[in-house]
Amino acid sequence: MAELIKVGMADYKVGRNPASLISYGLGSCVGIALFDLVAKVGGLAHIMLPDSTQARSAENIAKFADTALPAMLNDIIKLGANKSRITAKIAGGAQMFTFTNATDIMRVGERNAEAVRLVLKKLEIRLLAEDTGGNYGRTVELKLDTGIFRVKTIDKGEKEL
């Protein structure tokens, strides 16, 4: 049985084949999988907020899109990945509750997904697939043997990216 590494909210973990990385119950948060298919190493981040420079407290770098991704990328390269081969898949960024007057706070899911795309672009990492938005939660799993990114929901089915 391959090891299953859990990634909590505002955290990231890296690993190598044959392990899997899993994060449960993403709502407005975004799960970002980075993977090198040749070295079969990768990482999964579970970010809560788009931008560390907008926050009062930025001590936990894994909490923000702009700080979590560069740090995780570094750790994956240390595990033997080649930067030019690393690709990304993302899921999450939902708006769980709908109010008629949706404020910026309620749109945090959308802003998280936008920030992640922007940071990936800056880091020159190709975004292969994404499953973002909607109003439902997701559990995501990155399989480090194949790079398959599995997205599970309660009643919107399951898909593989």
Added chain:
Amino acid sequence: MSEDILKLSSLQLDALREIGNVGAGNAATALSQIINNKIDMTVPEVAILPLGEVPEVVGGPDAMVAGVYLRVFGLAPGSILFLLPRDSAFYLVDMLMGRSQGETQRLNSMDESALMEIGNILAGAYLNALSHFTKLTLLPSIPALAVDMAGAILSVILSQLGQMGDHALVIETEFTTDNDGVKGHFFLIPDPGSLSTILAAIGVTE
């Protein structure tokens, strides 16, 4: 030090627990009258938790729950969340809609309105007691409902707190009906800036 909640004295934590007690007592009475069933209530817990651990209170981030969410407006803004395991929510709907136990397997829009109305009444009762106690005007927003994974539902509140720090101050009470059919958790999560307002209003500033 960016996180004031880590510096609260035991007297302040006791005062917050008492606030939870008064509010939840009022809310439990309201719920008990609506469903005509005795409600047991735990002594409120005031917990200061790392953000990622908050979902553990209700069974972990992938636990299936129904959540009614309301914002609190007024002098001490915050969030209120009434969370029930999904089966408990279905059973509560059975009671509200006069169905036999186990009949509800999916929520129709009428069921959703009924649950939101329950959240509304509970939050109103809770905030009323809290307003009396603190002399602060506190008003609930309209309710919103989601039936999903606990982590996903809580992320809405936790990401707001994440702007300010890495911990959440949670005032939590567990409700149980007499026959154990319905269990629910009632959370009051003050916005970071509201804590000092509440504590000052009840005269417990250190």
